[in-house]
Amino acid sequence: MTAPAAVPFRHLLLKVHSRCNLACRYCYVYEHVDQSWRDRPKVMAHEVIDVAARRFAEHAVTWDLPRVAVTFHGGEPLLAGPDVLEYAIGAMRDAMPAGVAVRFTVQTNGILLTEPILDLFRRHQVRVGVSLDGGRQANDRERRFANGRGSYHQVAAGLAALRAEKYRHLYGGLLCTVDVRNDPVEVYEDLLAFAPPRIDLLLPHGNWTQPPPARIPGDPRTPYADWLIPIFDRWYDAPRRETDIRLFSAIMSLLLGGPSDTESVGLTPIDFVIVETDGAIEQGDALKTAAEGEAATGCNVLDHRFDDILGLPGIRARQTGLAGLGATCRACPLVQVCGGGHYAHRYEATSGFTNPSVYCADLQRLIRHIHGRMSEDLHRLTADTSTGTNS
Structure with a gap:
């Protein structure tokens, strides 16, 4: 069987600052x-920004890409300051040839979202994603300053600034890390209070060697599915769509034969x-939870092209579909939807990434629940159509 062709990088995460103001x-x-x-x-130096911009432009030309995306990330990217961010935006725009559109986003903890930084983002149409884990009690369990003080009130103030009329169009959504100690529907309602256009529910990064909280490898119990399902039902049953929840929308799309955007x-x-700030080219940050150096590629934009890493085993494993999965996942009837789960969650110290996700049981339960809800509705709509009933 011929291996699928490499897929170009359309999205660059630029680590403009490597430290964070939260702990x-x-x-x-x-x-x-x-x-x-x-x-x-x-902080990323101007020289590194310039070279990264040229490398990304070179990659876009090589692969004839009509549009690319750049996300400012960290650490906390806003710690880099408005001058560095504006320089990076200009460098990326100047490097791209005519005909290649660049979309900018930033993922931030929201604490430094002030009017001056939002004015910069408005000038350059930078979409803003904010990390928040729910209301004050839920958020401040883990999202704290180094002195132990919670961050909720500062993040809420940043979101209030972002949601002001002149900046509201920049609001990309909220990213929430799941904590099964918190009440799921209460977390969802607290997030909804900030009117996010999208919510990302992120399973805590862990693996078979370093399991995430409340997940015992091999245990048939499903604490994360049990937490997510009440939110799905609340979201799915709402009389109108209040927001998009990316994990749920992706699963629904996949169940209908569509793509996933996560x-x-x-x-x-x-x-x-x-x-990274020193120019190192890396794979996803979640791999840092597996083992020292798992995210590293050995390449740096100062000396290498982005094409130089397309053949790396970790990249190929996440670009080759079924061929990149272990035997257990390939044989699973849910594989087209689950996809083996997040690559980093498959890691085990002696066998690498050829395992199912450490969240396998949770993903199976969640997918089957969503499938069941969709099937019920499709059967009802089919019955209503056949009898001429309007509902």
Whole structure:
């Protein structure tokens, strides 16, 4: 069988700052086995920004890409300051040839969302995603400052600024890390209070060797599915769609034979790459929870092209669909929807990434529940159509 062709990188995550003003206890960058952040510059230098921009432009031309995306990331990217962010935006735009559109986003903890930074984002149409884990009690369990003080009120103030009329169109949504100690529907309602256009529910990064909280490898219980399903039902049963929840929308799309826009489920090839503050080209940050150096590629934008890493085993495993999965996943009837789960969640110290997700039982239960709800509605609509009933 011929291996699928490589997929170009359409999305660049630019780590403009490598430190953070929070000390979230679940953080996959600072609190797990890979501590490479300690040896990196705090802020990305202009030289590295310029070279990264040229490399990404070169990649876009090589692959004839009509549009690309750049996300400013960290650490906390707003710590880099408005001058660095504006320089990076200009460098990316100047490097791209005519005909290649660039879309900018930033993922932030929201604490530094002030009017001056929002004015910069409005000038350059930068979409803003904010991390928030629910209301004050839920958020402040883990999302704290180094002195133990909670961050909720500062994030809420940042969101209030972002939601002001002149900036509201920049609001991309909220990212919430699941904590099964919190009431799920209460978390959802608290997030809805900020009127997000989209919510990302992120399963805590972990694996078979370093399991996530409340997930005992091999245990048939499904604490994360049990937490997610009440939110799905609340969201699905709402009389009008209050927001998009990316995990649920992706599963529904996959069940109907469509694509996924998240690496958490499905077999859609990954198309993003990361550049660290020192110019190192890396794979997804979640791999930092597996083992020291798992996210590393050995390449740097100062010396290498993005094409140079397309053949790496970790990249190929996430671009080759079924061929990149272990035997257990390939034989599973849900594989087209689950896709083996997030690549980092498959890791085990002796067998690597050829395992099902550490969340396998949770994903199976969640997918089957969503399938059941959709099937009920489709059967009801079919019955209504056949009898001429309007509902």
